[in-house]
Amino acid sequence: xxxxxxxxxxxxxxxxxxxxxxxxxxxxxxxxxxxxxxxxxxxxxxxxxxxxxxxxxxxxxxxxxxxxxxxxxxxxxxxxxxxxxxxxxxxxxxxxxxxxx
Amino acid sequence: xxxxxxxxxxxxxxxxxxxxxxxxxxxxxxxxxxxxxxxxxxxxxxxxxxxxxxxxxxxxxxxxxxxxxxxxxxxxxxxxxxxxxxxxxxxxxxxxxxxxxxxxxxxxxxxxxxxxxxxxxxxxxxxxxxxxxxxxxxxxxxxxxxxxxxxxxxxxxxxxxxxxxxxxxxxxxxxxxxxxxxxxxxxxxxxxxxxxxxxxxxxxxxxxxxxxxxxxxxxxxxxxxxxx
Numbered sequence: 001x002x003x004x005x006x007x008x009x010x011x012x013x014x015x016x017x018x019x020x021x022x023x024x025x026x027x028x029x030x031x032x033x034x035x036x037x038x039x040x041x042x043x044x045x046x047x048x049x050x051x052x053x054x055x056x057x058x059x060x061x062x063x064x065x066x067x068x069x070x071x072x073x074x075x076x077x078x079x080x081x082x083x084x085x086x087x088x089x090x091x092x093x094x095x096x097x098x099x100x101x
Numbered sequence: 102x103x104x105x106x107x108x109x110x111x112x113x114x115x116x117x118x119x120x121x122x123x124x125x126x127x128x129x130x131x132x133x134x135x136x137x138x139x140x141x142x143x144x145x146x147x148x149x150x151x152x153x154x155x156x157x158x159x160x161x162x163x164x165x166x167x168x169x170x171x172x173x174x175x176x177x178x179x180x181x182x183x184x185x186x187x188x189x190x191x192x193x194x195x196x197x198x199x200x201x202x203x204x205x206x207x208x209x210x211x212x213x214x215x216x217x218x219x220x221x222x223x224x225x226x227x228x229x230x231x232x233x234x235x236x237x238x239x240x241x242x243x244x245x246x247x248x249x250x251x252x253x254x255x256x257x258x259x260x261x262x263x264x265x266x267x268x269x270x271x272x273x274x275x276x277x278x279x280x281x282x283x284x285x286x287x288x289x290x291x292x293x294x295x296x297x298x299x300x301x302x303x304x305x306x307x308x309x310x311x312x313x314x315x316x317x318x319x320x321x322x323x324x325x326x327x328x329x
Contacts, residue, residue: 031228
């Protein structure tokens with residue numbers, strides 16, 4: 001039986017990217033430092049995966065200043081939300097198939 | 102892709118969606134304690150504000166003493182401080198009691214939430230707790246201001262209903278960021294507040310039900326559901 005791996009989104013292959021998208025699905029905006037704390041990761045790692053998602057146009061980046069400190073917040077785009085839902089559907093199908101095998 | 106990995110992915114998505122958008126360090130125990138403080142406060146307010154009826158105004162003055170708790174020759178302990186049915190003295194007494202109940206409840210709530218957050222290894226000051234407080238503050242501050250206006254203009258009958266309705270609204274607003282039980286507590290508070298508005302003269306009783314009994318009931322429910 002053929003497993004529909006091609007339905008899985010390459011952009012979400014990395015666990016951290018999937019986690020970032022999950023957070024942005026349920027929060028309108030989330031800032032960099034809160035994400036870092038929540039996902040328990042490093043600056044560099046988080047930044048590079050955020051960049052990856054931005055390149056796919058799955059998230060929007062908002063740069064503002066709080067006093068003198070830069071404050072970067074992220075928001076999921078409509079395209080990103082649809083991609084995330086499709087990815088979840090694909091995961092669900094995979095599980096169902098593996099159960100019936 | 103291994104099945105184990107898919108399951109791990111899904112579990113992590115589920116937990117992040119909840120952890121990032123819900124403040125789950127709220128402790129049921131703080132609800133129970135806030136309810137107890139409110140009942141004590143209501144008893145004190147009853148003693149100061151409802152108790153000091155001068156004999157000539159007491160509708161029950163012809164009844165014998167043992168049936169008449171309103172008669173002023175029943176022993177008093179602390180009434181000296183606010184004695185005389187003076188409106189401003191009573192206002193001050195109510196304000197002091199209400200502030201003490203509020204401060205005690207807030208301190209307990211903050212302390213227990215920090216303790217629970219530490220135990221679960223979660224941040225107490227996060228995006229979510231900020232949103233929770235902000236959304237709660239809007240109806241709470243408007244209600245608080247309105248209650249102060251009622252208090253100083255002598256509209257005592259509207260104080261308890263306003264407290265209950267606005268507190269209920271603030272809970273409903275906050276409930277998007279924490280357990281759904283908080284929403285039902287908020288709706289119950291609004292309901293009790295509206296009944297209180299229809300039945301003037303029983304404000305303190307409804308205040309005690311709303312802030313005392315309901316907090317204890319919902320606090321225990323949340324304690325058994327999430328804290329253990």
